[in-house]
Amino acid sequence: MKNFLEARHITKRYANHVALSDVSISVPAGQIFGLLGPNGAGKTTLIRTLNRITMPDEGQILFDGHALCPADIHNIGYLPEERGLYRKMKVGEQAIYLAQLKGLSSKEAKARLTEWFERFDIMPWWNKKLEELSKGMQQKVQFIITLLHRPQLLILDEPFSGFDPVNAQQLKQEILRLRDNGHTIILSTHNMESVEQMCDTIALINHSQVVLGGEVDDIRRQHRTGLFQATLHEGTLAGEPGLYEVEPAESRHGEHNYLIRNTGGLANSDLCIRLARQAQLVSFCEKLPTMNEVFLKVVGENAKWSDQQIENKQDK
Amino acid sequence: MNKILIVIRREYLRRVNKKSFILLTILLPVLMVGIVAVPIWLGGISSDKQQTVAIVDDTQQYAQAFRDTPDYHFIRTTSPEEQFKSEDNEVEAVICIRPSDRPNMPDVKIYSRQEVQGMLLNTVKQTVNAIVQQKKLEASGVENLEQILADLSQPVDIGTYKWTEDGAQQSSNTGIAMASGFLLTFLIYLFVLSYGSMVMQSVIEEKTGRIVEIMVSSVRPFQLMMGKIIGIMLVGLTQMAVWGVFLALFLSLGGQIKGISGSDIADMFAAVQGLPLAEMGIMFLLMFLGGFLLYASFFAAVGASVNEQEDSSQFVMPVMLVMIFAIYAAMAAMENTNGPLAFWASIFPLTSPVVMMVRLPFGVPLWQELLSLALLFATSVLMVGVGAKIYRIGILMYGKKPSLKEIGKWLRY
Numbered sequence: 001m002k003n004f005l006e007a008r009h010i011t012k013r014y015a016n017h018v019a020l021s022d023v024s025i026s027v028p029a030g031q032i033f034g035l036l037g038p039n040g041a042g043k044t045t046l047i048r049t050l051n052r053i054t055m056p057d058e059g060q061i062l063f064d065g066h067a068l069c070p071a072d073i074h075n076i077g078y079l080p081e082e083r084g085l086y087r088k089m090k091v092g093e094q095a096i097y098l099a100q101l102k103g104l105s106s107k108e109a110k111a112r113l114t115e116w117f118e119r120f121d122i123m124p125w126w127n128k129k130l131e132e133l134s135k136g137m138q139q140k141v142q143f144i145i146t147l148l149h150r151p152q153l154l155i156l157d158e159p160f161s162g163f164d165p166v167n168a169q170q171l172k173q174e175i176l177r178l179r180d181n182g183h184t185i186i187l188s189t190h191n192m193e194s195v196e197q198m199c200d201t202i203a204l205i206n207h208s209q210v211v212l213g214g215e216v217d218d219i220r221r222q223h224r225t226g227l228f229q230a231t232l233h234e235g236t237l238a239g240e241p242g243l244y245e246v247e248p249a250e251s252r253h254g255e256h257n258y259l260i261r262n263t264g265g266l267a268n269s270d271l272c273i274r275l276a277r278q279a280q281l282v283s284f285c286e287k288l289p290t291m292n293e294v295f296l297k298v299v300g301e302n303a304k305w306s307d308q309q310i311e312n313k314q315d316k
Numbered sequence: 317m318n319k320i321l322i323v324i325r326r327e328y329l330r331r332v333n334k335k336s337f338i339l340l341t342i343l344l345p346v347l348m349v350g351i352v353a354v355p356i357w358l359g360g361i362s363s364d365k366q367q368t369v370a371i372v373d374d375t376q377q378y379a380q381a382f383r384d385t386p387d388y389h390f391i392r393t394t395s396p397e398e399q400f401k402s403e404d405n406e407v408e409a410v411i412c413i414r415p416s417d418r419p420n421m422p423d424v425k426i427y428s429r430q431e432v433q434g435m436l437l438n439t440v441k442q443t444v445n446a447i448v449q450q451k452k453l454e455a456s457g458v459e460n461l462e463q464i465l466a467d468l469s470q471p472v473d474i475g476t477y478k479w480t481e482d483g484a485q486q487s488s489n490t491g492i493a494m495a496s497g498f499l500l501t502f503l504i505y506l507f508v509l510s511y512g513s514m515v516m517q518s519v520i521e522e523k524t525g526r527i528v529e530i531m532v533s534s535v536r537p538f539q540l541m542m543g544k545i546i547g548i549m550l551v552g553l554t555q556m557a558v559w560g561v562f563l564a565l566f567l568s569l570g571g572q573i574k575g576i577s578g579s580d581i582a583d584m585f586a587a588v589q590g591l592p593l594a595e596m597g598i599m600f601l602l603m604f605l606g607g608f609l610l611y612a613s614f615f616a617a618v619g620a621s622v623n624e625q626e627d628s629s630q631f632v633m634p635v636m637l638v639m640i641f642a643i644y645a646a647m648a649a650m651e652n653t654n655g656p657l658a659f660w661a662s663i664f665p666l667t668s669p670v671v672m673m674v675r676l677p678f679g680v681p682l683w684q685e686l687l688s689l690a691l692l693f694a695t696s697v698l699m700v701g702v703g704a705k706i707y708r709i710g711i712l713m714y715g716k717k718p719s720l721k722e723i724g725k726w727l728r729y
Contacts, residue, residue, distance in 0.1 A: 015725055051533040053712070078533040084526025089330070100322050103535035144531075 003062075004029035004183070004184040005050070012045055015137035015237060019045040020056070022209040026200075027153075027186060028291035032179050034190040034199035036291075038299050042208045043188050044081070047155055050186070064152065074103040081158045081188070083129050083142050090140050092117075092126035095145050102149040109148060116144045135162055138166070143171065154178065154185045160194065174196065192292035202291075206299050220288040223297060226262035227287040228271065231255050235279030240264075244271060255282065319535045324542025324550070327518070330370030331366055341374060341555050345562040363699055367408040369436065372397055374414045374423055376440060377451075381443050387671045397427055407475045408570060419452040478590070491678035494650050500600055500673035501646045509639060512611040513553040516628060518544055519711070528711045529589030537708040542700075545612045552608065553601075560597075598686060606692035607669030611635065613696070615668030620710030627717045642670035653678040663688050665695035700729065 007028040010213065012020040021043045027033040035123065037043050048054045050061065052073055061068040063075075086094050092113060099109035117123045120140065130138060137160050146154065159175070160168045160216040179185055187199060195202060196216065204212035212219060230237060243264035249256040262271055272284050289297070331337055366389045373379035373392065382390040409428035416423040424444055426432050437643030453461050476490055479494045519541075522528045531540055567588065618631040645667055653675040661671040662680075668688045672680070707724040708720070718726075 048712075053532050054527070073534060077532070079528065080526070080529040080533075082526040082529065084528075084530070085525055086522075097322070097326055098530065098534065101319055101531070206688055 002025060003030045004064055005045070005186075006062040007050065008060045008062070010046065010049060010061070011304050012042075012049065012054065013281045016120070019206050023205065023208070025203045025210060026211065029184050030179065030182050031200040032175070032185045032187055032198050034202035035191075035196045036188055036192075036195065036202055036295060037205035037313045041205045043158070043205055046260050047157060047186075047188060048204065050155060051076060052223045053189060074149060077146040077149065077154045079146045079154075079156045079159055080141065081161070083139060083162070085138065085142060085145070087131040089129045089131055090127050090129055091133070091141055094130065095141065098145050099148045102151075104149050111147055112150075113144070116148070120144070131293070134259070136164065137168060140164060140167075143174075144283075153184060154183055155188075156185065157188045158190070159187070160189065160191060192290065192295055195291045204295065204298055212294075212298050216291065219294060220291070222291060223289045223294045224286065224288060228260040228262060228268075229285065229287050230258045230260055231282040232258070232276055233282055236276060237278050240274065243274070259287075318547075320539045322545045323535065323540060324547040327544050327547025328550050331514075331548070332554060337551070337555075338653050343557050345559055348567070353696050361369060362587060368406045369409045370397075370400055370407045370414045372410060374412075378422060378444055378447055381447050383438075400427070400549075401429075409436060413444070420448055420455060420509045422448070465541065480713070481690065489590075493591060494674075495676035496588065496596075497677045498675065500596065500648070501643070501670055504600065504604055504607065504673055505639060505643055505670050506595035508607045508611050510616045511548055511634075513543055513607060513632075514548050514551075514641065515612045516615035516619040516632075518548070519623075519707070520622065520625055520628070521618065521681050523711050524624060534712065537711060538704045541613070541704055541707045542614050545609065545616060548607070548612070549608055552604070556601075556604075565715040591677050594678065599672065599676055602689055603672055603692065604670040604691065604695050606665075608700050609696040610665065610692065613700045617703040617706035617710065620707040621713075621718055621723055623714060625637050638666050639670070646671045650674050653680075659684070665692045 001220070002083040003026045005025075007023060007025045010020050011018070012025045023042070023046060025033075025035075025046075028082065035046070037041055045054065047057050050068075052068065052070065057223045063069075063072045085098075089097075092110075095113050096106055099113070100106055106113070107224055117126060122137075125133060125137065127140065129143070133141065143159070146156070154175075156175070159171060172194065175185060175187070187195075189195060191248055199216050201215050202213065202219065203210050214222075215262075228306075232249075235259045236249070236256075237260070239260075244264055245261045247259040247261070249258050251257070259277070262273070267275070268286060272281075275281060345446065351657070358369050361646055366384075366387060368389050368391060370391050370393050371379045371382060379390075379392045384390060391407075396413050398405045400410050407428055408430075409432060412425045412427065414425075422444065425644065434634065451463075453465075458464075458669065459618065522531065528540075533544075614635060615632070618628050622628045629674045642661065645657060645661040649655065649661060649671055658671065658675055661667045662675055663684065665688075669692065672685070672688055710723075
């Protein structure tokens with residue numbers, strides 16, 4: 001598959017620490033790419049590098065097949081984690097101004113903005129000052145502004161923070177719709193559930209380096225822990241020493257769910273056959289780890305709280 | 317459209333469309349004229365009610381000297397002052413003049429039901445003093461003393477003239493030159509500081525409002541900073557232009573009434589028109605541009621470095637001190653606009669915009685003007701470069717207030 005964006009061997013050093021060390025990522029075209037990592041791992045620096053806000057010390061960024069150049073920022077929509085717009089400026093005026101800076105003519109910006117506002121039924125906001133809107137409304141406005149110039153690449157940093165569940169769901173659908181329309185999306189988030197639901201590929205950054213990357217399904221398979229779940233209506237299952245262990249059943253609504261730990265390295269089908277001999281199986285499936293579990297395992301559950309945050313604040 | 321133009325346009329229009337700006341720009345000149353004109357006008361109106369003042373003069377020497385004024389009508393009486401104490405008479409005050417122990421020195425007292433007005437007190441003082449003085453002169457016995465004294469009090473009249481380049485003599489007015497010089501000094505000080513700190517406000521607003529990250533993902537930080545500085549500079553120039561038009565109108569109107577009004581005012585206008593107005597105007601503009609660029613880029617760097625308004629004072633303070641020094645230097649330089657203080661302070665780029673202004677009405681050699689401008693603009697360009705570097709890093713830095721050392725480090729990135 002064609003990569004829309006590639007970062008190759010990006011290194012960025014600040015006075016006292018290295019923010020990015022030989023970071024390479026490949027973002028396939030038309031997919032949602034999850035950029036994960038604990039706070040202070042270097043995500044923001046990477047995102048700023050992709051936006052040409054900061055320049056890398058080493059490395060190269062390929063954008064749609066060519067080296068990233070100033071004109072490409074017209075093709076990037078960026079929603080920073082720290083949201084902010086001009087508080088005293090009217091919503092419509094502000095959106096048009098920001099779209100003009102992304103290369104749109106004021107007429108074009110106005111037409112597109114009208115379209116969006118009508119679609120979300122928020123035309124009355126047009127002449128309101130931003131500070132008159134609620135936080136959720138401001139978020140929506142900012143999301144629209146991010147998209148107004150129809151960028152091929154969208155970089156969304158924690159897009160769901162500050163939204164209530166209903167609006168978050170709406171936003172999620174909007175993002176998926178954008179992907180279906182051919183936009184490439186980089187999604188940076190701590191919400192692992194949404195990563196599983198939305199992302200096709202991910203990169204996990206920890207301590208300034210990419211420590212994990214690839215397709216979400218592959219990664220989950222790679223981190224399989226040999227756990228299986230078997231469901232029975234009647235009968236019981238017991239472990240076979242040296243091959244697999246069975247944990248006591250959990251019964252609900254007449255179904256008995258067993259957790260089976262494959263300790264002997266049996267192939268899935270062998271395990272299935274051995275279990276089927278013991279009782280009538282209703283279902284048998286492998287329990288793949290959630291992205292949350294993968295994240296915790298890779299980053300380390302006992303990573304220190306203070307690890308990077310302080311370092312991150314200083315000497316950028 | 318070029319992005320820097322888009323930024324300039326927004327910064328400019330947003331400010332110029334503000335009601336407060338429009339009001340200030342139009343009202344201030346009106347207010348200034350008002351502040352000068354209204355008291356003069358009001359002072360000219362005398363009260364329509366003449367008050368009656370009774371004079372009880374036991375010496376019989378002073379009462380006849382009192383003449384009615386628009387405010388007071390004097391009546392002479394011999395009845396004792398207690399008679400006027402009651403409310404039911406028209407007499408506002410009673411002046412009692414009695415002989416005292418000393419010769420030619422009466423004992424004067426004023427009685428009234430209210431506090432005695434300063435105007436009445438002055439009238440009485442002047443009238444009585446004049447007679448006392450005259451009596452004392454007569455008592456001295458020197459012949460023609462009055463004449464001699466009148467001679468003595470003649471002031472010497474010094475006319476000041478300036479030789480113009482074509483050899484003609486032109487009447488000049490040192491007072492007007494000093495006043496106009498100081499006016500320009502004050503204006504440039506005001507403009508550079510108020511519009512410079514407007515740049516800082518605006519940068520802090522963008523930084524604390526977290527809008528800056530979106531902005532720099534669309535425009536380069538340098539474009540954003542310069543757009544802001546130039547936009548705000550244009551606002552300043554707009555205000556100046558409006559005031560300039562007011563001033564030109566005022567001067568040309570003044571020129572027209574010159575014929576009919578008093579010779580003092582006519583002289584004043586002649587003196588103003590005798591100043592190198594074009595040179596002053598051009599230098600004012602250039603010095604403002606250079607000075608503003610210098611200070612505004614400094615202020616932009618400060619705004620970018622701090623996280624909130626309060627933190628900025630540490631950095632702004634030294635600059636304010638320099639500006640205040642410049643104002644004092646300008647005041648000192650006014651006495652001798654070609655002295656060493658005036659010269660050096662009007663060449664040194666941090667003070668030159670302010671100090672050069674006092675010198676201009678007295679004439680400054682062209683080479684000094686050019687040297688001063690060249691130094692000012694060179695320093696401005698340097699400051700823009702330094703400011704842009706600090707700005708670029710600072711606007712994306714949150715957290716604790718950076719130390720000077722850290723800011724120094726940013727310069728090397």
